[in-house]
Amino acid sequence: MLELMRKHAKNWLMKFLLGMIIVVFIFYFGTRTGKEKSETVAIVDGKEIALAEVQKEYSNLAEFYRRQYGGSLTDEMLKGLELKQNALDSLIAQAIIMQKAGELNLTATDDEVRNFIMAYPAFQRDGTFNEKIYQQMLRLNRMTPEEFEASQQRMLSAAKLEQLIQEAVKVSDQEVFDFFSFQNEQIKISYLMFKPADFKGAISPSRKDLETYLKEHGNEFRVPEQMQIKALFFPGRDFAGKADIPESDIVDYYERHRSEFAQKGGKAPSLKEVKPRIINELAKISGMAAAAEQAKKAHDTIYQEENFDSYAAQNNLKTVTTDFFTLNNIPQPFSKVSDFSKIVADLKKDEISKVLSDEEGYFFIKVGSRKSSYIPELKDIEQEVAKRYTEMEARNRCRKAADAALGRLKKGESLVRIAQENKLAPAESGFFKPGAAIPGLDANQQLSMALYQLSESNPFPDQTLEINNGFAIIQFKERSKIDTTDYEAKKENLKQLLLMMKRNEYFMTWLENTKAAMIKEGRLKIRKDIKDL
Known part of the structure; x- marks a missing residue:
C-alpha cells in the first residue's frame, strides 16, 4: 500500500484537492436557472447547456479566484487556470449528477430544502430563521429566492447521490498506518546541478543565427x-x-x-x-x-x-x-x-x-x-539579440546535458562518474520530509511531486527538474526509520482524513467514468470546442 501511495502521490494529493474544488464549484457556483437561451455548447441526456450558462459559470469562477488571490492574480495566471474548461466541466458534472439522482429517486424534496435553509446559521437571528435577513442576503448576492432554492435542491440531491456512492468506501488499519508513514517518512537524496552559465563560453552565434532568432522572437524586441x-x-x-x-x-x-x-x-x-x-x-x-x-x-x-x-x-x-x-x-x-x-x-x-x-x-x-510600434533592425540591437540568443542556446544545451546524464543514471552508471565527466560536484541532502525545503535547492511543485514518488525501487524521477535557474538530476539515497511514538494519538484523525480522501477520489472516478460512458452511448454530446468559446 505504501509503495502504491508513493507511486501515485500526485494523484492522491492533486485529485483530492481538485475534487474538493470541483465539489465547491458544483454546489455553490452552480446557479443555472434554465432561462438563458443562446447557442448550445453541450447536451446531457437531452438537456442543453447554453453558451450563456458557460459564460456565467466562467465569470463566477474568475470572481472566486480574484477574491482568493486579490491583486496577485494576473491575467496570465487566470488564463493558465483554464477556467473556461472548468466552467463547462462543472456544468456537465451538475447535469450528470442531477440526472443520476433523478434516476435513483434521490432528488431532495421541497420540505428538505426548506428545512435546510431555515437551519442555515447565516439566515438566523437568536437561533431562529429570519425571513428579512434571508431576503437581504439573497439581494446582496443578486439571486432570487427561486434561484437560490433551486441551487440548494441540486446541492442536497447531489449530496444524497454522493453519500450513496461513497458508502462502500472503507479504510483498513494498515492503510491508516501506511498513510501515517507516508506523511512522516524522511528521505535522503544525491543530486547534480547543471547551470546554463557553464555553457555560455562555448557559444559564438553567427550572423545568420542572430537573424533567425530575431525573426522568430521579434516581439521580444518590439518597441x-x-x-x-x-x-x-x-x-x-x-x-x-x-x-x-x-x-x-x-x-x-x-x-x-x-x-x-x-x-x-x-x-x-x-x-x-x-x-x-x-x-x-x-x-x-x-x-x-x-x-x-x-x-x-x-x-x-x-x-x-x-x-x-x-x-x-x-x-x-x-x-x-x-x-x-x-x-x-x-x-x-x-x-x-x-x-x-x-x-x-x-x-x-x-x-x-x-x-x-x-x-x-x-x-x-x-x-x-x-x-507606430516596430521591431528594430538587427544592426541597431545586435548586442541584445546576441545576449538573448546565447542565453537561450546555453539553456537548451544545459537541459540536453542534464537529460543525457539522467538517461545514463537510469542505465546503471554512477552519479560520481557522470559528475566527473561533466566537471560537476555531486551534492547530498540530509534527511528531510518530501515537500519540505531541501538545503541547496529551491522548492517548487515539480520537485515536490517528484520526491513523493521516489523509492528504493524507483530511485530516479521521470525527467530532469528545473530548479535554481538550472536543471537538476536527483537520485534516491536512503529512507529513515519512522518514529511511531504519536501514531496512536493521531490514528483516528488520520483515519477520517484518509477516508474523506478515498471517498472523494472514488466519487470523482465515478463521475469521470459515467461521463465517458455517456459520451460513448451518445447521451453526452459536446457541440463546441472549448477554444471556440
Whole structure:
C-alpha cells in the first residue's frame, strides 16, 4: 500500500484537492436557472447547456479566484487556470449528477430544502430563521429566492447521490498506518546541478543565427507605440487667492472640524488660533472648485471650436507638451491619474480628453503625434539579440546535458562518474520530509511531486527538474526509520482524513467514468470546442 501511495502521490494529493474544488464549484457556483437561451455548447441526456450558462459559470469562477488571490492574480495566471474548461466541466458534472439522482429517486424534496435553509446559521437571528435577513442576503448576492432554492435542491440531491456512492468506501488499519508513514517518512537524496552559465563560453552565434532568432522572437524586441500629448492645466492654487471666504463659512468649518484641531488628549484651540489654517484650507477648496469650472468651460469651447492652441494663447494659458512616451512609461504629472493609459490609448489624433483631475487641480489633454510600434533592425540591437540568443542556446544545451546524464543514471552508471565527466560536484541532502525545503535547492511543485514518488525501487524521477535557474538530476539515497511514538494519538484523525480522501477520489472516478460512458452511448454530446468559446 505504501509503495502504491508513493507511486501515485500526485494523484492522491492533486485529485483530492481538485475534487474538493470541483465539489465547491458544483454546489455553490452552480446557479443555472434554465432561462438563458443562446447557442448550445453541450447536451446531457437531452438537456442543453447554453453558451450563456458557460459564460456565467466562467465569470463566477474568475470572481472566486480574484477574491482568493486579490491583486496577485494576473491575467496570465487566470488564463493558465483554464477556467473556461472548468466552467463547462462543472456544468456537465451538475447535469450528470442531477440526472443520476433523478434516476435513483434521490432528488431532495421541497420540505428538505426548506428545512435546510431555515437551519442555515447565516439566515438566523437568536437561533431562529429570519425571513428579512434571508431576503437581504439573497439581494446582496443578486439571486432570487427561486434561484437560490433551486441551487440548494441540486446541492442536497447531489449530496444524497454522493453519500450513496461513497458508502462502500472503507479504510483498513494498515492503510491508516501506511498513510501515517507516508506523511512522516524522511528521505535522503544525491543530486547534480547543471547551470546554463557553464555553457555560455562555448557559444559564438553567427550572423545568420542572430537573424533567425530575431525573426522568430521579434516581439521580444518590439518597441511599443509612442505618442506625444499636449495638456492644459488649471491648478487649484492659481484660483485660491481669488477666493473671498465669508466669515460664516470659517465659523461653520471650525465647528465641524473642532476635534481635528485638538492635540491628542488636549483641548481644542480657539477659532482665532486656527483661523489662518481654516482660511487657507477653504481657499484651496474654493480654488479647486473654480479651477474645475474654468477647465470645464475651456474644454467645452475647444471641443466645439477645435482651437486648442489659440484658446490657450488668448487666455494666457500655458500649453505643456510631453516628449514621446509609451503607455507603460507615463510621464509626470500624469502617472498618478487613474486609467490614464486607457484614456490616452482611446484618443484619436487631435482629439481632446474629458476633464481629468489630480490632487493639484484639473486638466485635459490632446494627442499630438504618434509613432507606430516596430521591431528594430538587427544592426541597431545586435548586442541584445546576441545576449538573448546565447542565453537561450546555453539553456537548451544545459537541459540536453542534464537529460543525457539522467538517461545514463537510469542505465546503471554512477552519479560520481557522470559528475566527473561533466566537471560537476555531486551534492547530498540530509534527511528531510518530501515537500519540505531541501538545503541547496529551491522548492517548487515539480520537485515536490517528484520526491513523493521516489523509492528504493524507483530511485530516479521521470525527467530532469528545473530548479535554481538550472536543471537538476536527483537520485534516491536512503529512507529513515519512522518514529511511531504519536501514531496512536493521531490514528483516528488520520483515519477520517484518509477516508474523506478515498471517498472523494472514488466519487470523482465515478463521475469521470459515467461521463465517458455517456459520451460513448451518445447521451453526452459536446457541440463546441472549448477554444471556440
